Amino acid sequence: xxxxxxxxxxxxxxxxxxxxxxxxxxxxxxxxxxxxxxxxxxxxxxxxxxxxxxxxxxxxxxxxxxxxxxxxxxxxxxxxxxxxxxxxxxxxxxxxxxxxxxxxxxxxxxxxxxxxxxxxxxxxxxxxxxxxxxxxxxxxxxxxxxxxxxxxxxxxxxxxxxxxxxxxxxxxxxxxxxxxxxxxxxxxxxxxxxxxxxxxxxxxxxxxxxxxxxxxxxxxxxxxxxxxxxxxxxxxxxxxxxxxxxxxxxxxxxxxxxxxxxxxxxxxxxxxxxxxxxxxxxxxxxxxxxxxxxxxxxxxxxxxxxxxxxxxxxxxxxx
Amino acid sequence: xxxxxxxxxxxxxxxxxxxxxxxxxxxxxxxxxxxxxxxxxxxxxxxxxxxxxxxxxxxxxxxxxxxxxxxxxxxxxxxxxxxxxxxxxxxxxxxxxxxxxxxxxxxxxxxxxxxxxxxxxxxxxxxxxxxxxxxxxxxxxxxxxxxxxxxxxxxxxxxxxxxxxxxxxxxxxxxxxxxxxxxxxxxxxxxxxxxxxxxxxxxxxxxxxxxxxxxxxxxxxxxxxxxxxxxxxxxxxxxxxxxxxxxxxxxxxxxxxxxxxxxxxxxxxxxxxxxxxxxxxxxxxxxxxxxxxxxxxxxxxxxxxxxxxxxxxxxxxxxxxxxxxxxx
Ligand SMILES: Nc1ncnc2c1ncn2[C@@H]1O[C@H](COP(=O)(O)OP(=O)(O)O)[C@@H](O)[C@H]1O
Ligand code: SF4
Ligand SMILES: [Mg+2]
Numbered sequence: 265x266x267x268x269x270x271x272x273x274x275x276x277x278x279x280x281x282x283x284x285x286x287x288x289x290x291x292x293x294x295x296x297x298x299x300x301x302x303x304x305x306x307x308x309x310x311x312x313x314x315x316x317x318x319x320x321x322x323x324x325x326x327x328x329x330x331x332x333x334x335x336x337x338x339x340x341x342x343x344x345x346x347x348x349x350x351x352x353x354x355x356x357x358x359x360x361x362x363x364x365x366x367x368x369x370x371x372x373x374x375x376x377x378x379x380x381x382x383x384x385x386x387x388x389x390x391x392x393x394x395x396x397x398x399x400x401x402x403x404x405x406x407x408x409x410x411x412x413x414x415x416x417x418x419x420x421x422x423x424x425x426x427x428x429x430x431x432x433x434x435x436x437x438x439x440x441x442x443x444x445x446x447x448x449x450x451x452x453x454x455x456x457x458x459x460x461x462x463x464x465x466x467x468x469x470x471x472x473x474x475x476x477x478x479x480x481x482x483x484x485x486x487x488x489x490x491x492x493x494x495x496x497x498x499x500x501x502x503x504x505x506x507x508x509x510x511x512x513x514x515x516x517x518x519x520x521x522x523x524x525x526x527x528x529x530x531x532x533x534x535x536x537x538x539x540x541x542x543x544x545x546x547x548x549x550x551x552x553x554x555x556x557x558x559x560x561x562x563x564x565x566x567x568x569x570x571x572x573x574x575x576x577x578x579x580x581x582x583x
Numbered sequence: 584x585x586x587x588x589x590x591x592x593x594x595x596x597x598x599x600x601x602x603x604x605x606x607x608x609x610x611x612x613x614x615x616x617x618x619x620x621x622x623x624x625x626x627x628x629x630x631x632x633x634x635x636x637x638x639x640x641x642x643x644x645x646x647x648x649x650x651x652x653x654x655x656x657x658x659x660x661x662x663x664x665x666x667x668x669x670x671x672x673x674x675x676x677x678x679x680x681x682x683x684x685x686x687x688x689x690x691x692x693x694x695x696x697x698x699x700x701x702x703x704x705x706x707x708x709x710x711x712x713x714x715x716x717x718x719x720x721x722x723x724x725x726x727x728x729x730x731x732x733x734x735x736x737x738x739x740x741x742x743x744x745x746x747x748x749x750x751x752x753x754x755x756x757x758x759x760x761x762x763x764x765x766x767x768x769x770x771x772x773x774x775x776x777x778x779x780x781x782x783x784x785x786x787x788x789x790x791x792x793x794x795x796x797x798x799x800x801x802x803x804x805x806x807x808x809x810x811x812x813x814x815x816x817x818x819x820x821x822x823x824x825x826x827x828x829x830x831x832x833x834x835x836x837x838x839x840x841x842x843x844x845x846x847x848x849x850x851x852x853x854x855x856x857x858x859x860x861x862x863x864x865x866x867x868x869x870x871x872x873x874x875x876x877x878x879x880x881x882x883x884x885x886x887x888x889x890x891x892x893x894x895x896x897x898x899x900x901x902x903x904x905x906x907x908x909x910x911x
Contacts, residue, residue: 480690483645488705488756489677492670499693506695578695578740 272570276563283559288333291548292326333552343549347542352553356535360557362431363534366453367523373458374465381462382469383501389474397466404463409522413456413529420452427452431532453530457522461515468511472504479503506576513569516562590662591618592764592796593642593681598656600634600641603649607872611637613820615656616897619764624790624797626811626828628804628843632867634820635800636686639766643683644673661763679709682757686769688749692741698725699737702756709760724755727792728785747778754785758793765789766798771806783810804847808832816840819878820870822897826904836906838883839863877908885910 317323321332336343342352381401385394421429428449435445476482477500485499486492524536531537535554542550574580600612612634619625627635640646642658644665658665660676668676685691692701702724703717712720718737725733728751741749750770757765767786771779783806790797799810807814807828814831816824816839824837835841842863865882876891877883883890889909897907 480685480687481693483640484685484691484753484756485693486645487643487677487683489674489679489708490704491674503693503695576695579742 268574269567269571272567276567279563280556280559284334284337284556285330287552287555287559288330289326291552292329342553345542345547345550347545347547347550352549355538355550356553356557359533359535359538362532363523363527363536366450366526366532366534367457367519369450370454370457370523371461371519373454374461377458377462378465378469379501382466383473383496383504385466386470386473386477387496387500394470398470401463401466401470404459405467407460408525409456409460410525410529412460413452413526416452416456417529429530431530449530453526453532456529457519457526460522461519464515465508465512468508469504472507473500475507476500476504502576506573509569509572509576513566516565520558520561591659592621592623592661593798594618594657594659595638595642596657596659598638598641598658599654600637600646600651601654602651604871610820610870610873611651612641613870613873615817615820615822617815617822617825619796619798621763622790622794622796623813624799624811626807626814627798627800627817628802628807628814629817630802630843630867632819632870633817634870635802635817636768638817639683639768639798639800642766643677643681644668644670645683675709678705678757678762679760680762681764681766682760682762683766683768684750684753684757684770686772688746688753688773691753692749694741697738697740698744698752701741702737702752702759705756705759720759721755724759725752727758727789728752728755730755746774747782750774750778750782751785754782754789758789758795761793762795764796764798766800768800769802770799772801772803779806786810804843808847816843819867819873821878821894821907822905823879823908824904824906825897830901830904834904836900836904836911837879837908838885838910839879842882 321329324332333343340353342356344350345352345355348355381397385391385397388394417429420427429452431449431453435442437445482495482499485495490498520536523534524539526532527534527536528540535557539551539554539558541547542554595618596616598612598615599610602609602611615634615638617625617627627638629635637646637651641653642665644653646653653666656666660680665673665676692698696704699718699721702721703714706712706717706720707714710717722733722737725737730736730748730751736744741752744752754770765786770786771782774782786797786799787810789795797810799806801807811828813827814825815822816831816837818839824831824835824840826834826836831840832844835844846863863882868878868881874891875893877886877895880886880890887909895907895909897905898911899905900911
């Protein structure tokens with residue numbers, strides 16, 4: 265098991281290297297750099313500009329800059345944000361927890377919807393429940409998060425005035441009010457992301473369960489005299505989870521993409537909005553670091569999926 | 584013992600199981616009568632698609648409802664009708680009193696649990712045994728079905744067993760609560776010829792030891808000849824003939840039975856002759872809204888106009904020998 269893990273981690277290293285090379289090259293070739301603004305600022309003399317470019321090595325060839333970045337990175341130096349004038353790692357560590365909490369909570373919500381609804385619908389195919397669930401899942405899956413986000417804001421913030429629509433990292437309260445304040449502002453983004461993922465996962469779970477219910481070993485389980493609840497939970501859902509885990513892992517990039525959009529709509533100070541603002545400001549070191557963090561997260565979730573997969577299916581051995 | 588005089592263990596009468604489909608009603612089982620005595624081995628034969636599996640599944644109510652439905656008939660288990668029982672009551676009968684094994688040992692076991700757990704699960708369900716006791720029973724059952732080093736194998740997963748070994752596991756599981764009837768639905772069809780013989784031998788040995796009755800479903804007359812005491816021949820959802828094995832092979836009455844017996848491969852003939860078996864021409868008709876009359880008429884060389892009028896009843900033409908054909 266630990267050997268398997270080690271091997272998977274070792275495979276992750278070249279993937280991350282490849283991703284970072286591609287990212288770095290694209291960013292280097294893209295028009296605009298952190299000193300673009302200085303170029304149009306008449307107060308900065310051209311000699312100063314040139315000296316700055318030289319100092320930060322912006323005139324070196326791409327591969328030299330990449331190697332320099334890689335060396336610094338491997339020593340824990342994530343670079344310096346020219347725009348915010350702080351270290352990139354400080355910036356990311358400030359933003360990451362909020363993103364992880366919102367994404368995590370929304371994925372938990374999505375699973376809490378998808379597992380029971382998908383299973384219940386699949387065990388009663390074409391029943392009224394199944395048809396309603398299918399329709400809702402289809403609608404939820406078709407509506408983009410920026411649309412539902414705005415509808416939610418219009419209803420719950422503007423019209424009803426129940427929930428705040430601007431996310432604040434500092435809340436001027438203590439104790440219960442502090443916790444409630446955080447929960448209240450997280451409700452809408454978590455719901456928007458969670459419902460969207462929940463809708464798409466409900467369809468996965470339903471079809472995975474439908475594939476299992478007709479298998480022979482389910483008939484065997486019933487023939488044993490087990491309660492229907494045990495047949496469903498132990499013999500159907502357990503097996504249906506195997507393909508679901510893979511599908512969920514494959515969806516992680518989409519989840520992060522959805523999170524970036526949602527953070528913009530609700531102005532959540534997470535790394536998604538950090539990415540957008542750094543792109544707008546041409547803050548290359550931050551763009552590079554944030555995209556790299558996303559890549560790491562995707563690879564991490566794939567690793568978790570691999571482990572879960574091996575745990576769920578004894579036919580996969582950790583060799 | 585004589586199943587006709589004493590009260591039978593299982594007595595099915597007038598059983599009809601239909602499936603509602605988009606194209607119409609499939610009359611998979613359409614008026615089946617059969618009985619099994621205590622400790623008896625009853626063979627149920629017929630070509631594929633004759634309703635044998637649906638009959639077996641109906642006894643334990645393992646039919647998917649909907650689309651399936653028991654439209655009529657009685658299933659008397661030791662005198663008590665199972666048809667009106669709800670799921671909770673059926674659960675107490677499944678595996679505890681009537682157990683079943685299936686055709687496909689490769690897919691009948693759940694791939695994610697050890698075989699020991701899958702056997703122990705039955706014991707825990709019906710005997711409220713502790714985990715330890717149930718696992719001990721699983722080891723003991725695996726030993727009885729002759730799986731080598733059972734105390735080690737009990738922790739293995741199904742994919743670590745061959746097809747024949749998995750069928751042994753299924754038998755171990757089915758017999759773990761000492762049921763009075765084992766329904767074996769084509770238990771050897773998916774296996775190699777040599778393994779088939781071993782599994783049939785094992786079933787015989789298990790019967791010696793546990794004394795349960797066996798309902799052995801097969802499409803292979805050869806298997807019936809070797810193992811059963813009495814035989815029920817099914818065709819297109821109905822019983823067409825019933826007799827003791829000796830009687831059936833000596834004097835098959837129904838044209839369908841005669842055809843089945845003629846098509847048995849015989850070892851005493853040369854291989855090239857064996858290849859030219861006298862198979863019954865034609866195929867089992869669709870059970871989707873079938874026409875009235877004898878369902879074998881389209882394939883029967885004795886068929887007359889009368890045969891397509893009304894379905895012939897199953898009648899006892901000699902003691903213990905029943906047939907459904909207007910010729911008798
Ligand atoms: N769930 C179902 N829906 C519709 N038709 C079915 C279903 N199950 C079985 N049947 C039909 O019932 C008939 C008898 O099937 P079966 O009992 O499996 O035959 P056998 O076991 O004798 O080969 C077949 O024509 C089959 O197509
Ligand atoms: S009833 Fe008629 S068609 Fe049917 S088996 Fe007898 S002779 Fe043949
Ligand atoms: Mg069958």
